[in-house]
């Protein structure tokens with residue numbers, strides 16, 4: 031590192047230079063888990079980013095504070111955002127748009143279920159203008175979004191395409207620099223320091239956690255758990271962290287080799303539940319009353335439990351699991367959950 035470590039206050043002051051609107055309830059609670067801690071022989075805490083507040087909450091609400099500020103500063107009078115039909119990001123964006131009084135065109139890719147559930151149901155309730163598109167992958171959405179923005183401009187509107195904004199990935203990094211600062215302060219109030227942080231990650235939020243660790247010179251290990259093979263979380267986190275470091279004038283970079291992430295807990299693929307993920311969901315629910323989801327946080331928790339089981343985490347270590355949200359998928363995937371609960375072992379015990 032080319033600079034001496036910053037203090038938490040110095041890092042916060044750097045973040046404060048970036049325009050921001052208020053959307054999230056921060057700091058989110060850091061919940062101690064006494065029963066799971068005893069089961070696992072570690073000191074386990076859950077950072078409740080599922081409680082950020084916007085329409086069932088989640089990690090994206092933090093980054094929307096920066097992304098929406100960029101749209102407001104650009105003078106937008108309508109937002110355009112394109113994602114998968116099941117997206118948690120879409121739901122939180124729709125709620126954020128309502129908080130700011132801005133209309134949102136939500137361009138969704140994927141199959142429409144006969145009875146909308148989960149995030150799609152919430153999007154309908156929130157009143158986003160939904161446009162369904164049939165493109166082969168998420169990466170093909172770009173031209174569609176530009177076309178819609180063009181139509182809106184012709185109609186005299188001032189659209190802002192959230193996907194193509196300068197802040198898109200860096201906002202997540204900034205937001206999770208702040209999340210690590212919160213975790214550090216919350217644990218310090220209990221005389222503890224984190225040894226390990228586990229988080230469901232495609233690379234964006236994790237970039238901020240790594241950046242905060244480097245800027246503050248902490249020894250904590252940040253382990254991301256991927257839920258899709260469609261992204262390269264090592265490269266994406268490194269690039270995003272380096273971009274965000276530039277924005278915060280930290281004078282440091284992050285290389286892919288510094289990013290700890292794994293595809294080991296994805297199972298058959300994105301959005302397809304795994305037994306280990308279901309087991310983690312049931313365990314957190316029954317031991318601590320915390321609800322995880324089958325797409326992201328359940329698989330991440332399965333990864334965390336496996337790291338403890340394999341001894342990667344030493345006994346007595348202070349472990350923080352960041353709950354990134356996503357629970358509406360419990361309802362859109364209720365069949366898989368019911369099947370698991372009624373499975374051969376009749377999962378009535380934790």
Ligand SMILES: Cc1ncc(COP(=O)(O)O)c(C=O)c1O
Pocket residue numbers: 088089118119202230231232233234235236326327354355356
């Ligand atoms: C619940 C949940 N967890 C984790 C992630 C991944 O976060 P990131 O994009 O910051 O890597 C997402 C992203 O969609 C998500 O919805």
